[in-house]
Amino acid sequence: MDAAFDHSDPGAVATGLDRVRLMWRRGRVRQFRTAALLCLLAAALVVGVALAPAVFPVTALMVPLLLGSLVLNPRQLPWFVGWIVAMVVATLVLQAEVTSRIVAVAVIEGLMAAIVLVTARRRSSLGVAGNTGESMFVDLRDRLLNQGGIPALPAGWLVESALRSASGTPFAGDFLVATVLADDTRLEVVVVDVSGKGDAAGTRALLLSGAFGGMLGALAPEDFLEAANDYLLRQGWDEGFATAVHLSLDLVTGDFSVRSAGHPPAVQRHSGSGRWGVLPSAGPVLGLIEDAEFEVAQGVLGPGDAVLLYTDGMVERPRRDIEMGLDRMLGQAETLLHGSFVGSAERLVASLGSPDDDRAMVVVHRR
Numbered sequence: 619m620d621a622a623f624d625h626s627d628p629g630a631v632a633t634g635l636d637r638v639r640l641m642w643r644r645g646r647v648r649q650f651r652t653a654a655l656l657c658l659l660a661a662a663l664v665v666g667v668a669l670a671p672a673v674f675p676v677t678a679l680m681v682p683l684l685l686g687s688l689v690l691n692p693r694q695l696p697w698f699v700g701w702i703v704a705m706v707v708a709t710l711v712l713q714a715e716v717t718s719r720i721v722a723v724a725v726i727e728g729l730m731a732a733i734v735l736v737t738a739r740r741r742s743s744l745g746v747a748g749n750t751g752e753s754m755f756v757d758l759r760d761r762l763l764n765q766g767g768i769p770a771l772p773a774g775w776l777v778e779s780a781l782r783s784a785s786g787t788p789f790a791g792d793f794l795v796a797t798v799l800a801d802d803t804r805l806e807v808v809v810v811d812v813s814g815k816g817d818a819a820g821t822r823a824l825l826l827s828g829a830f831g832g833m834l835g836a837l838a839p840e841d842f843l844e845a846a847n848d849y850l851l852r853q854g855w856d857e858g859f860a861t862a863v864h865l866s867l868d869l870v871t872g873d874f875s876v877r878s879a880g881h882p883p884a885v886q887r888h889s890g891s892g893r894w895g896v897l898p899s900a901g902p903v904l905g906l907i908e909d910a911e912f913e914v915a916q917g918v919l920g921p922g923d924a925v926l927l928y929t930d931g932m933v934e935r936p937r938r939d940i941e942m943g944l945d946r947m948l949g950q951a952e953t954l955l956h957g958s959f960v961g962s963a964e965r966l967v968a969s970l971g972s973p974d975d976d977r978a979m980v981v982v983h984r985r
Contacts, residue, residue, distance in 0.1 A: 676709055677727070680727060771869065779963050780968075780977075784976050794978055795831045803870050805866075806834050806864075807864070807980055809978055809980055811861045822860075843864055862904055864877045865927060872920060875915070883900075886917060889922025901913060926980070932970050950970055966981070
């Protein structure tokens with residue numbers, strides 16, 4: 619690993635810039651080499667088709683075309699497609715007899731080239747090659763999922779989470795962010811439901827998860843939802859609203875506070891009575907009105923107690939009142955959580971809610 623350099627030293631900065639330029643030049647050389655190899659491959663296939671048509675079919679030119687669509691950047695791809703079209707024309711010229719079948723194959727290859735160009739034009743806004751763009755999406759997806767990871771907690775506490783998207787992919791409009799602060803004595807968790815569903819809301823959820831993650835660790839609990847509301851208002855999105863529920867828990871005493879922004883209420887299970895109680899916090903949806911205020915519900919988690927945070931996909935279904943959905947969730951929770959809370963969030967998400975909506979669940983349990 620390279621040693622770190624002092625940014626205040628002009629010589630060190632110059633060395634760093636030289637390294638960046640060198641890496642950039644190497645990248646350009648690598649891209650040029652790849653494009654040149656693909657062009658040579660296409661030319662070799664043309665010669666092969668002309669000399670040994672029984673071994674090299676005319677359709678062989680689709681191979682470099684497909685490879686080029688995967689590895690070349692949007693700037694290189696148009697002229698490479700032009701090269702492939704020229705090679706197809708050369709193949710027709712070199713044929714001893716141009717049959718209707720060969721003409722049909724050439725037309726199909728021309729259509730494939732047009733499809734690749736249209737796809738490249740859509741990628742040009744991103745500015746990367748096909749496989750690179752997919753790698754970026756995978757990295758962004760992993761970062762979104764990591765934002766929702768539950769940090770290690772002191773002994774005596776169990777926190778589990780589960781997330782299901784309406785589309786069945788890891789991209790969803792529901793997400794959660796969690797962190798432990800103040801020398802491992804305070805847990806902060808926020809569950810958010812972004813407007814929209816599945817992949818359509820995934821990009822907004824990704825942006826908000828990063829922003830909310832930064833605010834969650836830097837602000838006092840009473841300031842978090844206000845800052846989140848201001849952030850959404852500044853974005854100016856057409857569908858820029860979101861609901862959220864925020865839990866701040868003292869891991870030493872069990873004292874907690876819950877604040878909600880247009881979100882279904884958190885619920886608490888009291889181990890002594892075995893009953894569930896709704897935590898009455900309320901507030902406007904994030905991103906709609908300025909200077910919003912959010913009510914707080916406070917309580918204490920004793921040994922055996924639990925708190926559930928969830929999104930509306932867990933309790934809402936078409937033609938069913940949300941109160942009925944909440945009653946059903948609590949009844950199912952009492953059955954599924956009886957005896958053990960391990961794996962509880964996954965069990966609840968799997969058995970409850972609408973498969974046509976994103977669903978998220980967080981279970982906080984004091985052992």
